[in-house]
Amino acid sequence: MELLRVTNLVKKYGSTNAVNGLSFHIDEGRCVSLLGANGAGKTTTLKMLSGLLEPTSGSISFQGTKQKDIRQYIGYLPQYPSFFNWMSGKEFLVFTAELAKLNRKEAEERSEELLERVGLLDAKKRKIGGYSGGMKQRLGLAQALIHRPKLLILDEPVSALDPLGRREVLDMMREIKQETTVIFSTHVLHDAQEISDDIIIINEGDIAISGELENVIEQYRQPIIQIEFDSDASSWIKEVESYSFVSEVNIQGNVANISVTDMAKGRHILLNEIVNQNLPIRKFELAQTTLEDLFMKVVKA
């Protein structure tokens, strides 16, 4: 079932088009990653989804209808959350719960339940100021879940963390996504690949690539032949670029990455030429482009 649909979403800041006509939807039960370089428009998009920022134009509908205020359905963890460092973790959650209009007793119960869920029960009486980055971020997750939202929006939830904190929060997200629909942003492909079902790659405020993660990987997988030379072979590589079975050539130092449309033919012809012309190669390898290659290409464009 479709939970949220975004149509032609635009946000302008003066003459800057931060978000430039985004359209996508999120199905219930999915974990969606919004991937893009710094400045791509991730935060702006997520702020609009969470109702904190008014779009310049375009629409957001929730469960098939346009609603004035969808904030009750949304849990949101900002990119730079701020906590009251003098409060304990428990006090902060109870405070958040009361803001979300839970009564005192519900607030108390829900806070305890979430503290346990995010592994902070033992630290609940400690001041937030003494928490590690990972603990703060887990408290942030608990805060975002306090009113049992249907959609959890996380803006770069692991970007500011050290490797340990990163692991803690990714594991937590893996659990949360079993029960709650999640969209999170990241500029790190690896995080997107690790836990998302669907991926949306944005660049300059617009979608570059989107779809089910497995499909996207499959769809953009391309055979490449990687050849490493002992010395310069650029004149031969120049020729190779014009062959009909070659779609693209990238050269980095003495390594040529040759994208081919026909691996068997490519291997046969290139190997023959290498032997016949006695070219100084060190390595000849058949490989496939990865999502990383694709992402780098999109982001650089």
Ligand SMILES: Nc1ncnc2c1ncn2[C@@H]1O[C@H](COP(=O)(O)OP(=O)(O)O)[C@@H](O)[C@H]1O
């Ligand atoms: N409040 C603002 N005023 C002016 N420009 C902004 C503002 N917020 C973001 N931008 C610009 O909008 C673009 C997208 O920013 P942002 O959504 O923060 O990207 P991301 O989260 O992907 O790094 C950037 O060019 C940024 O400089």
Ligand SMILES: [Mg+2]
């Ligand atoms: Mg951001």
